[in-house]
Amino acid sequence: MIGRDLLGIEDLDREDIERILDTAEHMREIGRRDVKKVPTLRGRTIINLFFESSTRTRASFEIAGKRLSADVINFSPSSSSLKKAESILDTARTMDAMDPDAVVVRHGTAGVPRRIADILDVPVINAGDGAHEHPTQALLDCFTVQQVKGRIDGLTVTIVGDILHSRVARSNIYAFRKLGAEVRIAAPPPMIPVRVEETFGVKAFTSIREALEGADVVMALRIQNERLEGAFFPSVREYSSTFGIDRAKLNYAKEDVIVMHPGPINRGVELAHDLADHKPSVILDQVRNGVAVRMAVLYLYAGRRSSGPGASE
Amino acid sequence: MIGRDLLGIEDLDREDIERILDTAEHMREIGRRDVKKVPTLRGRTIINLFFESSTRTRASFEIAGKRLSADVINFSPSSSSLKKAESILDTARTMDAMDPDAVVVRHGTAGVPRRIADILDVPVINAGDGAHEHPTQALLDCFTVQQVKGRIDGLTVTIVGDILHSRVARSNIYAFRKLGAEVRIAAPPPMIPVRVEETFGVKAFTSIREALEGADVVMALRIQNERLEGAFFPSVREYSSTFGIDRAKLNYAKEDVIVMHPGPINRGVELAHDLADHKPSVILDQVRNGVAVRMAVLYLYAGRRSSGPGASE
């Protein structure tokens, strides 16, 4: 049995992840129909509680909820008015009192979804919290690899970029390792967490060539320009020439390597222009699969309250 | 027969209020089901026309409408571009021309919903206008008291805070008095309207102790910090120690007193920290009941156009 909340991949075991991916397989088929809608969550309410703006992830959850016939309510409190932790929690309590079946939370600070889950009875889905986790992103990434490669066990996945500040990297490290892949990370030294190999079970590289050797999957992370201008790295240009993924660097990897990116892309920085749109990149497959994976997550987490005596309409 | 618009509690008689509360009783039951949806307003369009931002009230109306199967359209014109009264009315006329079944209006200026109702044929629901009225808040407050106490007639309700600038206070004074309660207000003198006892039929107190003596219900209002820093009152700290509700002050009230607040709370100012989350406060019940009461209001006001010959699908 899967837990009540989806706060991070760290909490899931392999069976949980596989169950979500299997469910997403069914959901993906719905998205290919003309009538892309099933009555599964009719009469259920999903609240998208986004303290940090993110139109892409919000839209993906909204479409996922609506394709399951749920009522989806978007709620984006201005973060300026909610600086205090107690105001954030009061907002969550207020939303909870409107009897949703799940609350999808995004916040710029790590740990907020967990603190909200601690005080609510309703399932909480983490849609990204600070530099902590972004579990549905990792699930859609695993789902995409499985679609293309047919398996994850035994593959080599190289994640390139600002690992230290990336919730996408953290969630993907947990997810791919639990599913049996070897995970490598490649970044300039200031962007690598201390003791990362011991803590996360990955291999860390500062040479992109070594990191890519034999890789089945290369995942480039989005670089925050403001970080590059600070102490972390000399310049965008230097980052791009050393760690930006282009066809020349892909020659170090396996012949059938695929390239992933969580988006939005800084073209010409993390990824060469032509790679963003063409094979072997699978970036738009990631987006498409995101809807299917979020349908699976909403189905499994928001759809499962037992039907009480007054449940039928 | 209830009127066409819900602009303020002042316009309602006791029977109208009781009819709304009785209907809310049925709606509340729907919110407890797994399938929290009835087809009552299917094919009806509700426009949330919010000139003043209010995510909580907007979300409550949106959820209420969707649980009745209505199509809900959120429309939040930037108030900066709509300073002139004629632009506000033109916006309302434009919305009206899209044939909604009700328009829910919030505006920072008292009287705007009435001016809009004057020019539209469609029912207008006031979701808060300046310091004038916030009728659905008062209805959900009465509903909550009735749920907890079993009656309103004969109770003593003490409203504490900035009465002068509070639409919540005004609407609640009308509502509780029409339902037979004794209403008291307690505030520093600059926050009490002139001639309030004659005009509104309440008893005004500047001593919180006297105001609470024998009270069944204490309603703390949200304090706007910008008011406290001005001429109205010396300081937040002084306000809090004199009028902030805590367990010590509650000893003056009846043993089974309940504590209400329209939210969002300034913890430690109007309400002691521990009171916000624990009995005898019923703040989250107010939020939950808000959805049921707004379902009742939308049902009664937006659902009643007679079915013409082409009405069936």
Added chain:
Amino acid sequence: MIGRDLLGIEDLDREDIERILDTAEHMREIGRRDVKKVPTLRGRTIINLFFESSTRTRASFEIAGKRLSADVINFSPSSSSLKKAESILDTARTMDAMDPDAVVVRHGTAGVPRRIADILDVPVINAGDGAHEHPTQALLDCFTVQQVKGRIDGLTVTIVGDILHSRVARSNIYAFRKLGAEVRIAAPPPMIPVRVEETFGVKAFTSIREALEGADVVMALRIQNERLEGAFFPSVREYSSTFGIDRAKLNYAKEDVIVMHPGPINRGVELAHDLADHKPSVILDQVRNGVAVRMAVLYLYAGRRSSGPGASE
């Protein structure tokens, strides 16, 4: 057969336009019912991708989509973060990957909807692009004239205002001419495009009197105040006295002339105060018909993908 995208009236032939108007006739009837909803687009997803804010047009498309039972997703990327063309196109690709059945695009720059249509497989509906076209506005204007006058062929339509910068004027010139009307434009010389008569087949006037003589329809355009303050025209007051439409000037036109405006109106500038609200103006009919015309457009463009083998629910 109508094309895949609706990017501008320039691309349509007379039969296309008439087919949309005929379909809108059926849709209009639905808006008059109590249950204003048909299951036509159930399970289809419409994305409103508005880079330029426009609550009126967005609300009209949203209501149109919901009355056809489509799921409508509003997506308004902050234009500040999307200055580069490649970011705009990446956003469109991302939306496309979520498998919508149509994407409705508004952007402040001419040509963006076409560039998006070039890279997407899904139908793109232009909801206004810079000074280029606003096809659904022209369609609803033609529909309104046809409703009131019973025909368009042979009528004289005078468009008054800043023709040079108006997408509404461009689309209407194409539409009314294709349907057989004579189109005149009237404006101060700096607001008239060069070689407009040869290029667009209209008659250009700088005398409002001559332009209105014998007109069946007068369409006043919204004046952007910032343009008036620049080199284009001396002052709002002078514009208003020379080109603002009032009852005195209407005496030059036919006795049964009607007055149109795309909204929002600058009252007392393009239109005299009393004309905005009373006959012979049909401005609110335009808004009402806008929903019907957009229902027709969504039906014809978003509803037509052939049902594959997995299409039934």
